[in-house]
Amino acid sequence: MLLDYSSGFHYLLALAPEVVLSVAGMVVLLAGVTGKREGGPGHELGWLSLAGLAAAAVANGWLYAGVAEDGATAMIAVDRFRLFANWIFLLGAAFAVVVSLDYVARQKLQAGEYYSLILFAVVGMMFMASARDLMIVFLGLELMSIGVYALAAFNRRDRRSAEAGLKYFLLGAFASGFLLFGIALVYGATGSTNIHDVAVAVQEGTAARGLLLPGVALLAAGFAFKVSAVPFHMWTPDVYQGAPTPVTAFMAASVKSAAFVAFLRVFLVGLGDVSSEWGPILWWLSAATMVAGNLIAVVQSNVKRMLAYSSIAHGGYLLVALVAGNDTAAGGLLFYLLVYTVMNVGAFAVLIVAGNQSERGSRIEDFGGFGWRNPVLGVFMTIFLLSLAGFPGTGGFMAKLFLLQGAVEARLWVLSVILVLTTVVSYWYYLRVAWYMWMKDAPEGTAPARLAVPIAAHAVLLIAAGLVLLTGVFPGAPLELAMGAVEGLVEVVAGR
């Protein structure tokens, strides 16, 4: 059907996934309050959330399959870009919910709030992906961020979790301020917060450059904070390490994906015509992020913290796609986000299981002989690590390949070389974990007890590993979807 925004109801239809998920979030919250029972929270709320995510996915599929919009000026976009991104968020969130099931139960967290916060954060992400207006971007970002601040601090009994939440909140508020200031300056320069109108104003040269350029810079800084680009990354290791591990997985995968999706739309569609101004800035951010992220990851001795730096490094790779700014790179970015979400959540899921649903056992020494004690988990972890490193045959390799292809098409030789070289460095710290798992003995004094792996976690690991290998060997279908999702998106820039 064709959406016609003169009717308010059609706006609701255009927001179907968000509406469905918001309702689901409220239901979960209410169920969490009313359905309290003895013996701590059960898994029911998690399954309920999963059902909500599935319903949102169905709504998303309905929009994807047969809905078009009339014109491209509304505050909400109904395009493949948004809908593809939504699927990535929903997939990441579903994985996060499943790996949380036993963690939440074991740690006796408030399940109702926990799961509803995840759902609301996803609603925020979906708003960010759909936004055709800077205000919607900001609203979505805040909706997401506030949920995640709370999630990071969710394990109140754990000092580090509380510290992580507070740090994230303080610095995040700081960054949000910059972002909002940036939006204000862009509005001042162009007279509109609508991304399309901003683009027109920038292209026609009616924008006041003296206001526009600082605005662009502050927007860049705000987004760079959310994607933890160097030097805006300082919060990342502390927050990732301190937050409950399922939340870390969610943050590393979905929050970062959402930030990148919004980053891409604002900069390539709205500000594409001043790319010669922001291009060099992002170039340097990207280079610094790749180099610093990878180098610091090398010296980490805690796997969770290592994965935090690894996620910083991956942010650097993804920034390359923004600098390249062409269709290939944009489609590659979406494909990368998909693969990245899957492999990252997979690696964290192993970490959660290895820590026996707690925050223990994430030192690298704890992984000594892990593969021999738990061969199945060891093989899964090895697959995820290889994919994170970008080993051929895994999705991580294909994803990096398409990013590189976009960079090469944009003739970004130096950045491509940095990407490849820092990838080589990354092999060191990823394979070090694999080395500990398979070639070192267990640390002294540990009981070689077999880990209890919940069936749901097994399912997630199996699906994630399957997807990693599938996208690595047969990248055709998902890549085509990703490329189709950005078709026409950047053309708005080129064809104007």
Added chain:
Amino acid sequence: MFLVESTLRSALAPSSALASALPAAAPQEAAHWEPFLPGLVVLLPLLGFVANGFLALRAARRSSAAVRAGKEWSPIAGSVRPRTHTLPTWIGPGVMAAAFGLAAINFATAWGAHLAEPVIAGPYWTWIATETLRIDAALQLDALSLAMTMVVTGVGFLIHVFSVGYMKDDPGYPRYFAYLNLFVFFMLVLVLGSGYGTMFVGWEGVGLCSYLLIGYWFSDVKKSDAGKKAFIVNRIGDFGFLLAIFLIFQGFGTLDFMPVSAGAAGEFAYGGTMVTAITLLLLLGAVGKSAQVPLHVWLPDAMAGPTPVSALIHAATMVTAGVYMVVRSSALYALAPTSQAVVAGIGVLTAFVAATIAFKQNDIKKVLAYSTVSQLGFMFLAAGVGAYTAAVFHLVTHAFFKALLFLGAGAVIHAMHHAVEHGDEPPAGHGHMDPQDMRNMGGLRKHMPVTWAVMGVATLAIAGIWPFAGFFSKDEIIWYAGAWAGAESNPFGGLYVAYWVLALVTALLTAFYMARLMVMTFHGANRTGPAASHLHEAPRVMIVPLVVLAVLSVLGGWLNVPEALHQTALGLFGAVPAEGLHHWLAPVVHAAEEIQAGAIGEASKSAPIGGGELAWALVSTLAAAAVVIATFRVLGRRSYATAAADPGPQTALGRFLHGKWYFDEAYERTVVQPVLAASRWCWKVVDTRVIDGFVNFTGSFTRVAGWVASVFQTGQVNMYAFVLALGVLLVLGAAVLLP
């Protein structure tokens, strides 16, 4: 000659008029044919591999657990074998029996239906799909692939059965059967694959299995080195094969056999550069895989593997893959007369060189290895003179009698090994007595009469004596070489005459070295020493396959009785249909034969120095018989020294032949040493100094970088906020000031 011929004909052929009226002219109506579960033929050995491989892992796990616990565990020590060592007995030969059964059903029904057009089974799935290249996982069933499948599964099954007895006391029993099943799987992929792509999968797969099985006893460095040698030498050939595949793709846009052979004549001009390049590169692959000069050096070393492996992989099947591939590509070769001359030249040269080397070898398996190389040379000669049927014919009969010879040798070695092990006194001479050295044998006929008899049959077969299999197949090759030399417009006529002469000589050499092997092993006085009393015949599980193969070695030649011999006494007066295999394979080589007939015209009806087919057949079988008898007379009287007492060859020629024409030494000096020197330089200079230096630098640089970062990563929020603000200022400054 002519006189002899016509007299013979009138004497031996009472109804020659009937002969010409018989089958050749009437092409029967080809009926529709449906293959019966062809995929399962390929799948069964793979399942066997999985099952046996699983058992092998179980056994390995158990023994390593025992080692870790400081105990010893041997699967063959106790009186009751663990299940990991009893199940493969049924799984390994079992899947082969089933695969052979299926293959036989398919072959029989296809034979009955006079299969003319290839039938494609599948595609089961698409392996590679790009815009231009598409490779399906599909099987091509036609006369050639079905015949090869019969040989691979049939002979393979017999060798699996033999292995049950031969490998019984080996701790790696399940691993052995796993590898052997895997080999058969890849071999079937090779011969049944519907294009060069799938063929290459099998090609590499059998190479891998060959490597695994040559180095099966990997704790012996020499044996694992032999495996590596086979693998590395084959890489040279594979390189050529791969390039040829690329060129074929460039020319045809596909790798499937059917469009290639159908479109070859339209795509390439006769004698063109491109088709010559493709065929020569294909030949390089075949030369590597089929151990032809100058890449033959790996095959004799490959005898380090268990003897049944030598029989299956390095005699009957894998090494014939090169011949199969040339026949498969016959439409291309027919267009490239230069390549044909090279194929035939390499073939006949290999046949001759290897036969001379076999003269002076004392290791029973080495003699057979060089004999294999030599016989493969005959097959290449056949393929090079456009006699593709003869090549396949010899491939089949050779599979029978060479497998028999190797298995017979295996039985001998088995007996010798037991004798040496159970001998009460240490054997004569220094150190351990080599159970494979023929100088330590002699007179074994008394101890192993059945083995002696079947190996005698195989010897007569390979020597080319009527009515044994080799007579028909080898004679046909030599005959065609002569006829080809005399073809109407053969551009290399003179060269082929030389080939023909060399082939004739080699045939006689074959009779000699095989008779020598028989004499040294089974006749004369026994030289085993005190251990001789422990010599005994092989168990029944090993004898039965030998007898079956012996029967096949007698009957195999009657598959393809030449037209010229059909109605004579040599053809039992028409009791057996003439040219059976030729008619069967006609659809496969049809395209090539048409091209050849158009380009070089009719083949000659007589040998280069006159004489018809029948006359030459008589002459060669009589000559071979004479050589065998003379060898027995002369060498039978000679007394051999044992290995320990033998001073080695005394003449220069003897040393040259014993030293295998010094091929290995030449490679050692010209290739191996320079490569080693270069590698050493790369290691000592490039790797140690340059690369390691860089890596070490990176390491220390990273540590410094990590330290620098840790200075800022204090955990204090105000520090973080400060850096964040600093970053914003940087970005802001860049945006405002830089443009």
